Amino acid sequence: MSARATWATAVRVLAQLRRDPRTILLIVGVPCLLETLLKEIYSGRPAVFQHVGGPLLGLFPFVSMFVVTSVTMLRERVSGTLERLMSMPIGKLDLLTGYASAFAVMAVAQATLVSLLAFGLLDLHVAGPRWGVVTLAVGNALLGMGLGLLVSAFARSEFQAVQFMPAVVLPQFLLSGILVARHDMARWLQIVSDVLPLTYAYDALAGIVRGGPYGGRFVLDVGITAGAVLVALALAAVTLRRRTG
Amino acid sequence: MRDLRVVRGRAVVLERLSLTVARGVVTGLLGPSGSGKSTLMRSIVGVQRVAGGTVDVLGEPAGAPSLRRRIGYVTQAPSIYADLTVRENLRYFARLLNASLEQVDEAIETVGLGRHAGHVVGRLSGGEQARASLATALLGSPELLVLDEPTVGLDPLLRRDLWDTFQRLAAAGKSLLVSSHVMDEAERCDRLLLLRGGRLLAWGTPAELRERTHAQALDDVFLRLIEAQ
Ligand SMILES: Nc1ncnc2c1ncn2[C@@H]1O[C@H](COP(=O)(O)OP(=O)(O)OP(=O)(O)O)[C@@H](O)[C@H]1O
Ligand SMILES: [Mg+2]
Numbered sequence: 330m331s332a333r334a335t336w337a338t339a340v341r342v343l344a345q346l347r348r349d350p351r352t353i354l355l356i357v358g359v360p361c362l363l364e365t366l367l368k369e370i371y372s373g374r375p376a377v378f379q380h381v382g383g384p385l386l387g388l389f390p391f392v393s394m395f396v397v398t399s400v401t402m403l404r405e406r407v408s409g410t411l412e413r414l415m416s417m418p419i420g421k422l423d424l425l426t427g428y429a430s431a432f433a434v435m436a437v438a439q440a441t442l443v444s445l446l447a448f449g450l451l452d453l454h455v456a457g458p459r460w461g462v463v464t465l466a467v468g469n470a471l472l473g474m475g476l477g478l479l480v481s482a483f484a485r486s487e488f489q490a491v492q493f494m495p496a497v498v499l500p501q502f503l504l505s506g507i508l509v510a511r512h513d514m515a516r517w518l519q520i521v522s523d524v525l526p527l528t529y530a531y532d533a534l535a536g537i538v539r540g541g542p543y544g545g546r547f548v549l550d551v552g553i554t555a556g557a558v559l560v561a562l563a564l565a566a567v568t569l570r571r572r573t574g
Numbered sequence: 575m576r577d578l579r580v581v582r583g584r585a586v587v588l589e590r591l592s593l594t595v596a597r598g599v600v601t602g603l604l605g606p607s608g609s610g611k612s613t614l615m616r617s618i619v620g621v622q623r624v625a626g627g628t629v630d631v632l633g634e635p636a637g638a639p640s641l642r643r644r645i646g647y648v649t650q651a652p653s654i655y656a657d658l659t660v661r662e663n664l665r666y667f668a669r670l671l672n673a674s675l676e677q678v679d680e681a682i683e684t685v686g687l688g689r690h691a692g693h694v695v696g697r698l699s700g701g702e703q704a705r706a707s708l709a710t711a712l713l714g715s716p717e718l719l720v721l722d723e724p725t726v727g728l729d730p731l732l733r734r735d736l737w738d739t740f741q742r743l744a745a746a747g748k749s750l751l752v753s754s755h756v757m758d759e760a761e762r763c764d765r766l767l768l769l770r771g772g773r774l775l776a777w778g779t780p781a782e783l784r785e786r787t788h789a790q791a792l793d794d795v796f797l798r799l800i801e802a803q
Binding site for chain 1: 581582583594596618620621622624625637642643645649652653654655656657658659662666667669670671694700782
């Protein structure tokens with residue numbers, strides 16, 4: 330591991346994002362818009378907004394970073410820069426941690442700004458600590474990034490990479506329990522959701538929204554989410570090949 | 575390199591290829607489109623999966639981690655970040671190589687991009703992008719430069735300057751392997767490797783090849799070698 334290579338990569342990825350203000354605007358603006366919409370749609374039933382708004386805040390970065398990462402990494406593969414990097418003295422883990430650091434910075438910015446809006450203007454309440462929501466949001470961003478890196482290995486074009494979003498993200502989202510409580514789902518759907526990482530990320534967020542308890546179940550949810558991040562990154566590292574056909 | 579065999583997709587691209595590239599000179603790798611030049615270069619750099627044979631580079635097996643500092647590689651298509659400026663690109667690669675910032679400016683000057691250093695690569699012309707890509711390979715003073723068609727699309731003046739640079743680097747003890755389609759560039763190489771259909775057709779200095787084929791222009795040399803086959 331080389332801190333210099335990791336740092337250089339993080340700075341480079343952030344510089345690339347900075348050149349693309351529209352994407353930054355989308356990353357921050359879309360969640361703000363959706364939270365506002367949610368509030369307005371359920372203006373007659375404010376309890377729904379209070380129930381869903383918090384977890385959604387923590388899950389947005391998962392979706393954004395999944396899309397941004399899979400496209401960025403695909404470009405890296407297609408443009409030949411990955412081939413160049415693989416012929417240079419940079420470890421695969423340095424590259425991935427560089428990416429992770431850059432997207433974590435983005436996720437902190439995204440989650441903070443959306444929180445300011447939701448807690449400040451939209452009167453969203455969570456019983457637990459707000460920083461807990463932001464922290465989990467960053468964790469979910471890294472999860473989205475790990476999965477995004479992974480699927481970029483299977484996409485041949487940016488079009489395909491974007492199409493992975495509904496394929497990988499939406500089912501996890503629907504099954505996580507955010508829309509329908511998991512115990513109300515059919516048995517087989519529960520079993521499927523048991524193996525999807527977002528289920529645990531949602532559970533942890535819902536725990537904070539409720540204000541606890543922060544016992545074994547909560548620790549397990551957070552642990553599984555963190556574990557899923559590491560597994561996704563490890564699998565992504567495997568898809569980075571020094572030698573290709 | 576001994577008995578190198580490379581299969582890409584279903585096709586055998588290189589078959590039982592054995593050759594040696596001399597140190598401290600400019601070696602030209604010539605051959606028609608699809609003859610396997612890029613594949614051969616990728617094998618030397620260690621990014622090509624090979625099906626058989628051995629490739630040794632600077633005394634170590636190709637792809638060895640210690641070689642990654644000692645080889646500068648330019649892919650055929652410019653491989654730099656289109657959304658960064660020339661200087662930002664070079665700074666990133668320089669940081670990875672632990673090369674100094676002076677080297678960044680030097681490399682930019684060498685390829686004649688001084689005026690464009692602060693421009694975003696995606697908005698440069700194809701030839702300028704190719705030069706920016708070439709500049710990154712000069713960072714970190716590599717002992718071996720593997721350049722895949724570095725002068726395609728450049729004007730004659732700039733091409734001459736770059737070939738002067740290549741020869742200067744060789745005179746300073748570096749080894750260069752440069753692929754090209756263009757026969758007049760072959761004149762500027764110390765050694766030539768002629769590749770055809772994944773096999774080595776001929777090798778030697780330009781003078782040796784002329785003598786062997788009794789032809790003057792290197793184009794004719796190539797044609798006669800094919801006919802003699
Ligand atoms: N990614 C790939 N997958 C499958 N086959 C490939 C791939 N890249 C190249 N080939 C095949 O390998 C052969 C040699 O390709 P290569 O790129 O090495 O040729 P080249 O001599 O560099 O050609 P050019 O002068 O056009 O750059 C070609 O027949 C090509 O079709
Ligand atoms: Mg080629």
